[in-house]
Amino acid sequence: MYTIRYILGAALIIILAVVWNYITTSLSVRTFSRELGLKNIAATKTIVQKIDTHAHFLPPFYYDTLKRMGLDKEGPLNSMPKWNAKDHLAFMDKLGIETAILCISSPGARLPGHTLQEAGTLAREVNNFGHMMAVTYLGRLQFFASLVLPDVEGSIDEAIRALDTLEAAEGIHPTPKRGHKYVVRQTRKSGSLSPKKMEVLNSRGATIFVHPHSLPDTLNLEVPPFIVDFLLDTTRAAATLVMNNVTARFPNLKWILGHSCGFMPFAGYRIGSALSLVTGESAESFLRELRRFYVDTAVSSSPSALPSTIAFLTTEHLIFGSDYPFAPNMVIERETAQLDTFLKLELDSWHQINHRNVARVFGSRLNNRRKKLR
Numbered sequence: 295m296y297t298i299r300y301i302l303g304a305a306l307i308i309i310l311a312v313v314w315n316y317i318t319t320s321l322s323v324r325t326f327s328r329e330l331g332l333k334n335i336a337a338t339k340t341i342v343q344k345i346d347t348h349a350h351f352l353p354p355f356y357y358d359t360l361k362r363m364g365l366d367k368e369g370p371l372n373s374m375p376k377w378n379a380k381d382h383l384a385f386m387d388k389l390g391i392e393t394a395i396l397c398i399s400s401p402g403a404r405l406p407g408h409t410l411q412e413a414g415t416l417a418r419e420v421n422n423f424g425h426m427m428a429v430t431y432l433g434r435l436q437f438f439a440s441l442v443l444p445d446v447e448g449s450i451d452e453a454i455r456a457l458d459t460l461e462a463a464e465g466i467h468p469t470p471k472r473g474h475k476y477v478v479r480q481t482r483k484s485g486s487l488s489p490k491k492m493e494v495l496n497s498r499g500a501t502i503f504v505h506p507h508s509l510p511d512t513l514n515l516e517v518p519p520f521i522v523d524f525l526l527d528t529t530r531a532a533a534t535l536v537m538n539n540v541t542a543r544f545p546n547l548k549w550i551l552g553h554s555c556g557f558m559p560f561a562g563y564r565i566g567s568a569l570s571l572v573t574g575e576s577a578e579s580f581l582r583e584l585r586r587f588y589v590d591t592a593v594s595s596s597p598s599a600l601p602s603t604i605a606f607l608t609t610e611h612l613i614f615g616s617d618y619p620f621a622p623n624m625v626i627e628r629e630t631a632q633l634d635t636f637l638k639l640e641l642d643s644w645h646q647i648n649h650r651n652v653a654r655v656f657g658s659r660l661n662n663r664r665k666k667l668r
């Protein structure tokens with residue numbers, strides 16, 4: 295069956311976030327707000343604490359590996375962006391972003407031709423680098439750890455290491471073709487150890503970031519994958535997760551799906567009722583499960599995207615994301631301004647989306663880290 299075959303779609307990147315160190319960094323936020331004409335926000339005189347859950351890094355050794363393999367030409371605009379902490383922090387200051395949670399982007403840790411073992415090693419190196427960033431830029435940079443699928447067991451072990459030892463985050467990088475199949479299927483079906491392992495993460499209330507990737511069959515389409523395919527990838531991930539009852543079975547896991555979960559909010563009712571026709575279960579239960587997801591605003595803050603996202607998920611499930619440095623700075627600034635403009639008169643929603651919802655998603659972890667710093 296189609297859905298089962300593709301279970302979670304092509305390669306997405308699932309990232310479990312766990313660590314959180316809060317910070318006190320002075321930001322030129324009021325200036326920023328004034329620039330955007332957000333007088334009401336500026337007038338509150340509160341320090342704005344934008345938290346960006348959709349931000350990428352490319353550790354130098356990772357970039358070099360991509361380059362060596364000729365993959366540095368594979369980015370959205372035919373080149374992988376270079377990344378360094380200094381430029382990232384400067385950009386964060388400009389946008390009033392206090393904290394960014396980093397992860398690597400497509401193609402993830404499992405590179406073409408690499409064995410699972412090699413991929414696992416690369417993911418661990420990336421995670422160690424993330425830890426170093428988190429320690430160096432305490433509270434400003436955090437990371438979602440990268441994990442490699444279909445090595446479910448290895449992934450979850452690494453997730454636990456990242457959680458416990460690196461005090462950080464965890465992530466799952468599926469391979470383009472067979473990635474998430476395993477995570478989702480085995481949690482639902484017989485799949486030996488993985489339900490138990492998922493339960494480990496569930497019991498920790500881990501946060502999973504699902505990042506899109508190219509679809510399994512790249513048909514050499516003229517239109518580059520990030521333009522349309524990425525949106526289908528996360529939409530299908532959401533449908534697959536609820537169809538397999540994963541969100542209900544592991545209710546403590548929190549899911550953030552990138553880029554407004556593609557077009558899931560727009561198509562949510564249709565997906566719910568179509569799943570109902572296929573499975574015989576109620577559409578309401580699917581809608582309820584779909585509404586558990588959190589989505590981010592990365593390159594999804596247009597005047598047509600925000601209304602449907604908010605209509606389906608409410609502002610409580612929307613989280614600020616930038617997609618730095620894959621989205622050009624100019625695009626991020628435009629998108630952020632669109633979000634701010636859209637929310638201009640809704641100060642409360644502004645705070646929800648820009649930082650409050652994240653605080654809730656990360657729950658006690660976030661609050662514990664905060665306490666430690668004070």
Ligand SMILES: *[C@@H]1O[C@H](CO)[C@@H](O)[C@H](O)[C@H]1NC(C)=O
Pocket residue numbers: 539542543575
């Ligand atoms: C989904 O999981 C929940 C919680 O474990 C359970 O109550 C429910 O019966 C499951 N639904 C299906 C269709 O398996």
